[in-house]
Amino acid sequence: MNIGQAAKASGVSAKMIRYYETTGLIPKAERRDSGYRDYSPADVHMLRFIRRARDLGFAVSEIDELLSLWRDRSRQSADVKRIAERQIADLHNRITAMKQMADTLQSLVACCAGDERPECPILADLEEPADGTELPPPASVGFARLPNRQ
Amino acid sequence: MNIGQAAKASGVSAKMIRYYETTGLIPKAERRDSGYRDYSPADVHMLRFIRRARDLGFAVSEIDELLSLWRDRSRQSADVKRIAERQIADLHNRITAMKQMADTLQSLVACCAGDERPECPILADLEEPADGTELPPPASVGFARLPNRQ
DNA sequence: CTTGACCTTCCCACGATTGGAACCCTCATC
DNA sequence: GATGAGGGTTCCAATCGTGGGAAGGTCAAG
Numbered sequence: 001m002n003i004g005q006a007a008k009a010s011g012v013s014a015k016m017i018r019y020y021e022t023t024g025l026i027p028k029a030e031r032r033d034s035g036y037r038d039y040s041p042a043d044v045h046m047l048r049f050i051r052r053a054r055d056l057g058f059a060v061s062e063i064d065e066l067l068s069l070w071r072d073r074s075r076q077s078a079d080v081k082r083i084a085e086r087q088i089a090d091l092h093n094r095i096t097a098m099k100q101m102a103d104t105l106q107s108l109v110a111c112c113a114g115d116e117r118p119e120c121p122i123l124a125d126l127e128e129p130a131d132g133t134e135l136p137p138p139a140s141v142g143f144a145r146l147p148n149r150q
Numbered sequence: 151m152n153i154g155q156a157a158k159a160s161g162v163s164a165k166m167i168r169y170y171e172t173t174g175l176i177p178k179a180e181r182r183d184s185g186y187r188d189y190s191p192a193d194v195h196m197l198r199f200i201r202r203a204r205d206l207g208f209a210v211s212e213i214d215e216l217l218s219l220w221r222d223r224s225r226q227s228a229d230v231k232r233i234a235e236r237q238i239a240d241l242h243n244r245i246t247a248m249k250q251m252a253d254t255l256q257s258l259v260a261c262c263a264g265d266e267r268p269e270c271p272i273l274a275d276l277e278e279p280a281d282g283t284e285l286p287p288p289a290s291v292g293f294a295r296l297p298n299r300q
Numbered sequence: 301c302t303t304g305a306c307c308t309t310c311c312c313a314c315g316a317t318t319g320g321a322a323c324c325c326t327c328a329t330c
Numbered sequence: 331g332a333t334g335a336g337g338g339t340t341c342c343a344a345t346c347g348t349g350g351g352a353a354g355g356t357c358a359a360g
């Protein structure tokens with residue numbers, strides 16, 4: 001199976017399959033005489049696993065952990081659960097931070113007339129944050145991979 | 151005022167101040183005889199504006215828009231409101247996507263024994279997603295800048 | 301044999317930020 | 331006046347995941 005077919009079957013682009021190979025996330029693919037990579041259904045299975053984990057917001061480093069657990073028949077489900085729970089916590093941190101941003105903006109928008117007059121509370125707030133909005137803390141909220149704008 | 155003091159006063163790192171200058175987000179700073187950049191309180195004001203907008207999740211390109219509106223006395227507050235609303239919509243898109251991820255993970259975690267046994271529904275789902283989880287759509291959910299893990 | 305679709309490797313770009321190297325400037329202290 | 335610390339300056343590289351493209355080899359159908 002060529003890389004293009006594996007890409008279509010797994011939902012992982014050919015570009016990314018090659019990238020994952022160079023970074024060591026997946027083992028080097030078999031090669032045919034022509035030099036073409038050759039993928040088995042098992043490989044596609046693994047790629048679908050990766051794709052699904054990406055969709056769930058796991059970072060590649062975490063997928064690396066998940067893959068080794070997946071391959072390890074004597075794994076302990078507690079290990080997997082721990083990774084998933086860490087991921088959930090990361091997601092919740094980010095969701096909270098983003099909600100806060102959205103709420104702040106929303107309250108500013110609510111005050112903004114949105115007409116042709118130049119007075120704008122949004123710009124005013126950007127100039128002089130209303131109450132003690134944190135400047136000092138560089139705002140660390142953990143990390144989780146998210147789909148980018150296409 | 152040196153760049154270091156401007157950085158401390160604005161919450162924008164010296165590195166980023168120089169970067170913003172090269173990208174044209176901010177005008178070139180005045181130079182002293184020594185070659186040192188020299189910042190006025192007004193400059194610090196602008197940097198705080200940028201910092202605040204970053205904290206609110208605006209992309210640099212959007213801050214560019216906001217800055218021109220900020221500097222433009224004849225700006226229409228409707229323009230500012232439109233940008234803010236777009237930003238809110240982006241945030242909500244991302245929040246929704248992340249909630250979905252977290253919920254899916256949560257339901258998987260709830261099914262996982264989390265003990266020493268190898269059976270793990272989380273890995274099982276990554277292998278074969280339960281119901282028709284969308285593979286085709288490459289998951290596009292808009293974009294908003296977020297603080298990274300430091 | 302040609303054509304077009306695929307594959308290969310390699311390099312570049314994005315966005316925002318950080319880090320480092322190599323070098324110059326300023327100030328306080330000895 | 332010399333010295334050292336701690337600024338400043340420039341330039342270059344790396345991050346992470348992904349896409350784009352060039353230059354060239356392979357394959358199957360017409």
